[in-house]
Amino acid sequence: MEIQFLGGAGEVGRSAFLLKDEKNLLLDYGVKVGTVKPEYPLVPGRVDACIVSHAHFDHSGALPTLYNHSLPVAFGTRPTLEFSELLIEDSLGISQKQHTGPAFTKGQIKSFVNKFVSYDYHVPLDFSNYEITFYDAGHIFGSAITLIENKRNGRRLVYTGDFKIAQQELQGSAEIVHSDILMVESTYATRSHPDRATTTKAFIEDVRETLDNGGVALVPCFAVGRAQEILAILYRNNLIDQTYLDGMAKKATDIALRHPEFVKDKQLLMSAMKNVTWVEDHQGRTTALDGPGIIVTTAGMLNGGPALHYVTRLSPQSKIMLTGYQVTGTNGRKLLDGRPLEIDNETRKIKNPAAYYDFSAHASTEDIYEYVRKSNPETVVCIHGDAENTESLAENLKTEGYDAYAPKLGDKLTTQF
Template sequence: MATITCYGAAQEVTGSCHLLHTDNLSILFDCGLHQGGRVRRHLEADPFKFNPAAIDAVVLSHAHLDHSGRLPALVHEGFNGPIYCTHATAQLLPVMLHDAFSLYQSDLKRLNRKHQRQGKPLISERYSYEDIQTVLTLCKPKAFKEPFTINKHINVTLFDAGHILGSAITKATFTERGASKTLVYSGDLGKHDTLLMNDPQVLEHADVVMMEGTYGDRDHRDLTDTLSQFKSILNEAYQRKGNALLPAFAVGRTQELLLYLGKLQHSGELDDWTIFLDSPMAIEVTRIYDQWLTTLDCEGMESLSDGDATLLKNFISSLHLTIEPEHSMAINNIRNRALIIAGSGMCTGGRITHHIRHRIWDKRNTIIFVGYQAQGTPGRALVDGVKSIRLFGEDLQVNASVETLGGFSAHAGQQELVNWLANFKPKPRVLLVHGEADALDVLSEQIWQQLDICSEIPFPGQMLAF
C-alpha cells in the first residue's frame, strides 16, 4: 500500500518535505529548510528522519529555500537520483543554493569562533560546495504539461502553480496491486489576477490532493485596494521626509514589487522617491525573470513601456541597482525619500537588517512588509508590534511605522484555495500542509462547509496510507 509521510511543512509553513513510498519507488516532494531562525541552526540540529540513499527521485515544486534548501545535505548523505523540476526552477536553483551556502558558512564561522572561546568542539559543515554542484547536475528540467516517467513505474506531470517563476503543481499517477492511484501535490499556489504571474492551473482528478494552506485563515485584500494602500503609505512616509524599507524575498516578491512600483510611477503616483534594489541576489534573479517575461502574465506592462523594456531596463526611471557592499552602505547617508528593497524577506539576515538597524529608531521612517512572516523571525516580531528588537547584539527601539500589505502575497488566499480544490471530481481525499496549525484548522472547516470534504491535517512525521 502506498504511503505519504510529511517530514516538514506539517502544521508549519516552512521546511517542505513529503515522502511518497509505493511498492516500487520512494519519491521525495521537496526538500526544504525550516525558516524562522538562522539557516545553520536547522542544518545542525535536524538530521533526516529517513535514509537519503534510499530515495529514488525528488520532484521539486519550486526554488524557494523552504522547498529546496536541504537538497545539498540530502546529496551529502547519499542521495544520487534525479531531481525533476521546471526549466525556470533549474535556472533559479544555483542562485538560491549558493546564496544560502554563503550565509551558512558565515554563520558557522561565527558560531565556531564562539565555541573556540568557550572550549567547545567545533561544528563541521553539513554539506559542501561540491554537494551543491552535484545537486545541479542531478536536475532534470521538464516543461509544464510534459508527462514523464520515473523508473517506468510512476507518471508525473508538472502544471503552472502561479506562485513564482517556475513553480509547479505535481500530478503523480502510478499502479499498485492492479489499481491506478493519482496524487496531486499543490506546492505553493499563487493568487489569481496578479500583475506578473499566471493564474494557477486547474486540475480535475486525483485520489489524494496534498494542498498548501499558508493563508487558509484569511482572504487577501483586493489588488486595487492594496495598490491604493501602498500609495497612501508611501505618500505619508514621503510627507514625513522619511525613508521606506521593504524587506522582500529575492525570488517572486521583488519582481512583483518592481512591477507595482512601475505602475505607480507611470501613473504619476510615486512621488519623487529614489528606489534602490539593494540585493545582488534579487538583481540576478530578476535578470532570469526578464528572460521568461513572454511566458508570464505581465498584465499592463506593455502599456507602461516602449515594448522592449524589462523589469530592470527602462521601466522605472528612478531605479538604482546596488551590488557592491560599499554602495549598499552609502544608502545609509541618504536622509530621506529613499525607498529600499532588500532581503531577507523575514529580516533573518541580509542587507535589510543593516538598513533596519540604521533606520528603525527614527519615527519618520516606515517599514513595509509585503510577504508572510514566519513565527520566530524578526519580521514576525515587528508585525506583531514589539517595541524593541535585538539586532547585531544591540537592542533597538522600534519608532518607525510598521505596515503590512497582505494583498501582495504570492500565495492563494482562503477562498482561492477552496475554489481550486472544488474543481476535483469526484471528491478527493485532502491533506492540508504548509500552514500553521490554526490556519489549517480554519481552512479545514471552510472546506467542510463549502465542499462537504473532511480534510486531514498531518502532524510532523505522520505516515498516511492510501
C-alpha cells in the same frame, strides 16, 4: 502507496513528503527558517527521485543533504533550479558567517544541480510507474503544481505546492488539475486576503507620504517573487525613478528575465528593471539613504542582507514597509511588535514607524476551497499550514463529503493509488 510526512505537516516550513511505492518519490525537501536555528525535515529512507515544486527555501533548502551517498534525480522547472541554487548557496554563506555550521557542503549543492532535470509546464515525464506533469501554480516564477499519474490504473495524485488563483502583477492564476488524491497547501485555510488592489493603494499612499516628508521608504522583500512584484507595482505608479534595488533581489531578477516564458507580463518587469537604480557599492547605499526615495532590498524578514544596513541608518522621516508575512522570532516580527531587533549580536531599538502590507502569494481560503471543489478528488490531504488551519480545513471538507485528512509530523498514510 504510502505517504510519509517528513515535514510541513501541521506547520509551515520544511515541506517534505515521501511517496513510497516500487520507487520512492520525494515531494520537496525544505528548511523551516525564521526560528533561532534552521529546522530540517525528518530523514527519509531511500529516495529514488525528488520533485521540487518551487525554489522557496521551505521547499528546497534541505535538498543538498540528500546528496551524500546516493544521487537521486531531481525534477522541476528551469527557474526553480536556478532560484534554488541561488537561495541554497546564499544560505551556506549565512550559516558559515553565523557559525551555525552548514548542514551540507558546496560539493553537495553541485551534485544536486547536476542531477536536476528541468521540464516546462505541460510536458510529461516518465518515472517508474508514473507519468509526471507540471502545471503553473501562480505563486512565483517557475512554481509548479505536480500531477503524478499512475500508468497502471490512471489514478491521479496532485500536489499543489504553494499556489494562488487570484492573479498577481507577474503571475497568472494557478491551473486547476483534476485529481483522485489532492495534497493541498493550507497556509491561509481560515483567512481571506484583502483585495490586492486595496493593499496596493494603501502601500502606494504610504510610500508617497514618506517621500513627501523627505524620508526613505524601506521595503524589505523576499528576493524571489516579491521583490519583482513590488518593482512592477512601483513602475505602474510612476515611482520607479525614485527606487533603488539592493541585495540578492538583483540576481533573482536577472534569473526571472532569463526565463520570460515564466513571467506573465515580461514587458512590465523589463521596464521596471530598466528604470530602477541598482545599488552597486557603499557609496550607492549612502546615496539611497539620503532620500527622499524608495529602497527595495533583502531580506524580507529583516534577518540578514542589506536591509539590516539600512534599517539602523534611516532618517526619522523614514518608514519601514514590510511586504510579507513575518514569522515569530524574526526581526521583522519583533519590529511589528514594537520590540528591539537583534543585529550582529547587538540589541537595537528602531524608532521609525513600521507597517505590514499583505502582498501574499499564497492561496486565500476562497482559493483553497475553489481548488478542492474543481479538482474534485476523493481524498484531500491538508498540508503546509499550522495545525489549526489544516485541521479546520479537513473538518470542513469532510462535511462536504471528501475523505479529508490533516497529518502530523511523522505520520504515514496508506492510500489507494
